[in-house]
Amino acid sequence: MTVSIKRLNASQADFNSQLATLLAWDDSVDHQVNESVRHILHQVKTRGDQAVLEFTEKFDRLTASSVAELEMSQSRLQQALEAIPQNQRVALQQAADRVRDYHERQEQKSWQYQDEDGTVLGQKVTPLDRAGLYVPGGKAAYPSSVLMNAIPAKVAGVGEVIMVVPTPDGLVNDLVLAAAAIAGVDRVFTVGGAQAVGALAYGTETIPAVDKIVGPGNIYVATAKREVFGTVGIDMIAGPSEILVICDGKTNPDWIAMDLFSQAEHDEQAQSILISPDAEFLDAVEASINKLLPTMERADIIRTSMTDRAALIHVADLNEAAKVSNRIAPEHLELSVESPEALLEEIRHAGAIFMGRYTAEALGDYCAGPNHVLPTSGTARFSSPLGVYDFQKRSSIIGFSAKGADRMGRVASVLARGEGLTAHARSAEYRIKSDE
Known part of the structure; x- marks a missing residue:
């Protein structure tokens, strides 16, 4: 045919x-999917570990008495790395090295400058404290996604990278765990679906809340990421x-x-x-x-x-x-x-x-070497590939000298009074030197 x-x-x-x-x-998200995801997220937000355990049993047919049982130890990740065939181990390491080398060139540094009256201005670049990485499990196992999502986070200096990966019927993919070991993932939980996104977004007694969730998933995962955006950052809806x-x-x-x-x-x-x-x-x-x-x-x-x-x-x-x-x-x-x-x-x-x-x-x-997490559906008009910059945030630094506060306070006073915000104006005016 x-x-x-x-x-x-x-x-x-x-x-x-x-x-x-x-x-x-x-x-557009199917109404039934939306309702299901909202229910799951609400349960995880209000009932924590217990809800995660119930949904894991329901959707992944995996029974555990505590969420702690669903965490993979670092020794288990190393065991997976040693268990996979050597050619796969070598290929993963070569890919990781290239991805790391490329992303190290993206790292942004803090900067400052001083203007003519001694005022210091600048930007402080700080990594996120904690990032969550969703990795598909079961048949759709993508170790390359582990490298592409975790390595930029580690290069950025993220304090802790938490990975969630479903293991339906207890099916564990050693290649995914090996990639986590190579990429330096800090903690791995065998939890998937909207319940995993909810756990990362809101935190439970065992799974810590993160600042940003990245990584691909099915329609339930994508919908859950859309729902929790605002509570946490997300990479994109792909x-x-x-x-x-x-x-x-x-x-x-x-x-x-x-x-x-x-x-x-x-x-x-x-x-x-x-x-x-x-x-x-x-x-x-x-x-x-x-x-x-x-x-x-x-x-x-x-x-x-x-x-x-x-x-x-x-x-x-x-x-x-x-x-x-x-x-x-x-x-x-x-x-x-x-x-x-x-x-x-x-x-x-x-x-x-x-x-x-x-x-x-x-x-x-x-x-x-460059990231394979990329904008789809025409969003490349305004979006970029996932990178180190997605795991860093920027804070403005402003430090006025007495002379600068006097000079710019006069500007702020005029603008604030023009907007009818008297407290703003007077706050600036307190720093203005008397013209007498």
Whole structure:
């Protein structure tokens, strides 16, 4: 059964409306999911450990007499690290080293300066005290997500990183625990779902409250993160995975087809788009898609994703390709062209940009170094990849000298009285020297 991919042409009069339809994704939360999540969060907030235990038994079929029993010791994490095959251990360590090296370059430092009358101004950069990391468990186990979320937090200097990971039916993934050991995660609880998000947000007798929750999860986890935002910070509400490839028609079409598959295999809602000025190349990639699809383990998922949400877009030239890409603001953007640096100048919105024919997006998911937690659904227009800066906060430093308080107090007085805030004005005026 061949896959027929949507074709769009940027020269058509209705292209903009066709593109809008292609990109539309309904992220509205099912009413029943919302109600269920709110109930779970309320129970965890009011009943703490007991609620966590009940929901863990109900949803993960895991019985424990206390939440303390659900905590994995550091020795258990080390045991997992030693238990996995050596090639996996080496690969995890190599990926962790690259991720750490990249993120160490993002660290922001405090700074100060002094103006002409001795007033000191500046910014104090401080890490969060505690961060919570949600990691999917069971079949959907992603050790790479542990590295990408925990390492920037540790580089930022976060005091304690708490990881929660469900273990349905007691199924523990050693690769995830090994990644936690390598990344330096401080505490691990085998709790998942909305109840884990609630525990991290509100704290229980055993699980400490955190300042920010990061990490991917299912619809219940995403909804819970949305609900607790404001009580704690969150990284983002992520939509389905996306890849957009701009190709000049000179890359092997099999490579491009597999790059598109690399996101399509995540789930049926994932979106894979190819833009090219070469119409014959679009045909060649579609032929590769149909040739390679039967060889894929997740062929059914890929087929649904490619049929429902993929597109092959014909444009006049690479300049127009960049304009269409900026409209889409993709999570992952591959510039599979002769001169990616030149095309890069035209790109304004993308979560991560992969330069040249040899840079498969998949490398970025695991071991390139930059973070794979990226803005989706067009939010790259105003959002950035997860980074060290997400685990640091900034405090303004203001220290007026007597001379500065006199000079700027006069300015504040005028503005405060203009706003009708007399106490503000008089507070500033007390510091003004008499003109006599």
